[in-house]
Amino acid sequence: MIIGVIVWIFVVNRHRIELTVRIIGVASNALSRNLGLFGVLPALTIGLFVYYVPIVVFLIFANLNGKIVPREENGEHFCVWKQDRWVPAYYALAILTMLWSAAAMVEAQVYVISGTIARWYFSKDDAGPKHGIRNSLRNAFGASFGTICFSGLLIGVVRILRAMVDNARREDASGIVNLILRCFVNTFLSAIDFLNKFTINFAAITGEAYCSAARMTYELLRRNLLSAVFVEAVSTRILAGITLVLSAIYAIVVCVILKAGIHLGNDSYFVALMAWVLLIIVLGFFVHVLDNVIDTVYVCYAVDRDRGEVYKQDVHEVYVHLPISRSHRAGFVARTPLVV
Template sequence: VRNIILFLLLLSWYWGAITFGNIAHFVTACAVGEWWFTGEASEQYSLGSSIKRAFTTNFGTICFGSLFEALIKAARSVADDKRQKSILSCIFVCILRILEKVIGYLNEWAFIFAALTGQGFVQASRSFIDLFKQRGWTVIINDTLVGTTLMLISRGIGFISAAAAGLIMYLLISDPLEKLAPIIIIVFISFLIGVLMSSIITTILTSCVRTVVVCFALNPAALGATHPDYLKKLTEVWHKVYAQEFANSGYAKQFVEPMV
């Protein structure tokens, strides 16, 4: 009974937190869509329209997709308490951790596709996977280093915040060696605050980058109408780094292979 109550409490907390996080992710994707597309196509991605969609027509989609991730997280949290009791518990926790990462990763892409197309969660997930398979973009997604780069930036900001706090405390306190423990605590708290604040920004940037990838797969010509210079740069880099994927993508006929 205790585990069931704990599971339900964790499920409600995770579901709410993940849902609101995905709402922000959804609105960010719509903002990029407004920048990418033109005319009437971009009107549905305006800030007011995207917030309205996130809390009305697409709210069920966001909640439904968030529920899967919340279930895995809650089950993993409950299983963590028992993983030291048996080998099977450890294996079960490892499986849940893998599922948690996979579902969370796929959800992010599916919600972007849902934001741009208005499809439901299941349909958006299938359409997204089919589109990227057809375009040969699976390798590009697997090779993306954006998440790792932004994570390093976030950690770097945390260390800078900690160093700044430590330096300030060292200068303000007359005898810092005698009060080393409070300084260490303040440095640690400053590190956490720096990482937390920077993570908010890096999360938004990650959503923007992934939305650009999806928009490019959906309709690269739309970027040519709104921002032709950016389309040229993206096409040049794509051809340079992923020449084979560019040739197999189906876009080679639309865009002449740039001279590199």
Template sequence: MSSSDQPEPSNSATEQPLLAPSASYSDQYPAPISYTHSPRPIRDLPFLLLFLLLTLSTFAIGFLSLARRNPDKTLVSHFTYNPSLSSCVLSQSLPSSSLSFLSSSPLLEFLIPTLLITLLLSFPITFSLLFLLRHFAKHLIYASIPFFILTPCFLNAYWFAACVVSAGCHKAFPLTYRIVVLVFVFLLIGVILWIIVSNWHRVQLTIQIVQASAAALAENIALLLVLPLLLLLYALIYFTPVVVFLVFATWNGKVVPRGHKGFYKCEWKEDRWVQWYFALAVIMLLWSAATMIEAQVYAISGTVAQWYFTPEVSRPKRSLRSSLRNALGPSFGTVSFSGMVMGAVRLVRIVLDAAKQERELRGCITLILKCCADFLLSAFDFVNKFTINFAAITGEGYCSSAKMTYELLKRNLLSAVFVETVSTRLLAGIVFVISSLYAVLVYVILRATSSLNTEPYLIAALTWVLLMAVLCYFVHVLDNVIDAVYICYAIDRDRGDVSKDHIHQVYVQLPKNRNQGSSLV
């Protein structure tokens, strides 16, 4: 059997051994690729040590900044220059400190309960969305597609009409600018419509992919419960302390006189090491955030892979726990290496996008440099696309995972860049529609039950942002499940095996390279 042949699905596939070798496997590797159970060897140890060293340095210097903080930072305005001492001295008369309490406002009275209710409702909404995608994906997607256009059209027309009626908005926002914004938004809606029409032939395949991945996520529902807790722990244990250290690092310094034309005033001067600590702390914040994202992808891929390669008659035990133990244990060097690469790529992309707005960046040389940078960043994306997914399955290091993933997909004529990006766009559209309808419902309820004026707009917008964030996280998890299942399917093809027959029936329809269209067209 050649590497390009497609395996014939059969019910007897589940009766084969989980790690059965295949005679068609490439001679380059001594054994077929399969899920590697614990214990796993430590990988990418230098990056693990570098991450730990920089983290310890960040926290150690942060605690030192707390101990050496100068309270004069908050009293700079009360310092005056003393000519006889040639220095700044604290004024004798200081304003008495008094506690000021915020008076209860109607906005806070309705905002806090509304946000809490939205946060509580976001959980049943998320699980209901997962249920619908698993059992009624076709009905949900086809019913939501018209709202991709109708919802932004309604909101665009509504704000324009509401601004005409409102006297304050009418005066603050001239008619010409309102028309420009109205037309611009409608042009964006036209672009969305064009994207939908141009990709319509791929919707049916996308529905099957989303439904199969939703079923895989439902079989591993603990991912939606544990990963947010992991993110919360990261925010409490790492992110919040570093932000506090950054705030108090600015308290390290002293009040010094600054003179200009014989006139002196007192200003705060930070110690020289503060700016270097800021650089270190910001770099670690970016690296740790990217590493946490990659750790989540690792945990998702490891959990889904254990479910995928387990026969239908049984269920994997403690799959999420073992995946998290591997991600934060022997493979943490690989995870931090991947986080460093992805964080650097995203940072460079942000810098390049910002540089495109600068007028100075013109000319042939600048254009060539930008093209080279875009090429290199695309190459990094190309290599890193499924690297962490493969590492989660096999326990290999970052570089070997990148190489083996590329060769795995090349041997089986599969695209190294997942072609069905329509699934992400459709899911994002569904999330936008659900969040918008919920925000409109909140606005209507507040209008009917309260005497607020313009505050319902703000409250509805904040509830939209909150629900959108929760549902986008759900889409992020589902997207990673799609990628993990794709790699598992590629491993199955490489071994000539069929671990999950219903997955093969869907993923076998994917284009075998970027130039081919879908077999459903």
């Protein structure tokens, strides 16, 4: 029954799935021209952990600041350690700094991916310009560093608020008011998260500041009647599904080989579990990069369409089949060409 339902879903959405597969193929081709990203992005993550080292060390030493004070309880006298007043505030500041830094690093990685892919897209040579990754890194940690930090701050706040909403849901807060507030907050946070995703792509392409990039991104997609939801939702779900299926198959094969060939016994389950986790991490990283490449190519195509140009014919042949945004099917929107 379940298999039949799955097959029916695939048959009904066959055209959408075919289009999504072609979009993923175009993005994979773009990524294959910029394989250096697979070395730069992990290096940025390692740099983040190196940045965390002194913060953690200072947190440890901050905990040592205080004095021993006497205390009386139930007629007994004993000594306790009392931290200085500034230590809790420093802990809060350090933790917030680490969260903000992590969010900013994620946005910096998206910026580097978008800038590199955009340079490939708008170049006449299919191989792309030289030093594309280097230029994107220089812009990310130079002129556009404020944009990245602001985006990281915004996303960090969104994540914290979403965690608070989820925590309230787990505590089973009753009442129609709480339900309405949760729905409103979730919708608002999802809208911010969605808009921010394409804003960073556009900022990396044009070098605009965050607020102007957000406004111009919305106007760009609105003028060209493009459905960003299709690219965002369908491609992400297909990539996530492929990741889960491949990792599960890999774990099963590893378990069978270990039990039948090496005779590890019950230890084979633990090894298979570790293999599954490792492959999930590797494929998750690849999907994260590919997902951002898809978004970047999508925005580049929108810029091309807005300016009436064709830089990558193979991209246009695929993205021209994207569905028109439902909110703009009723009428024609006057187009003002974008100058990048």
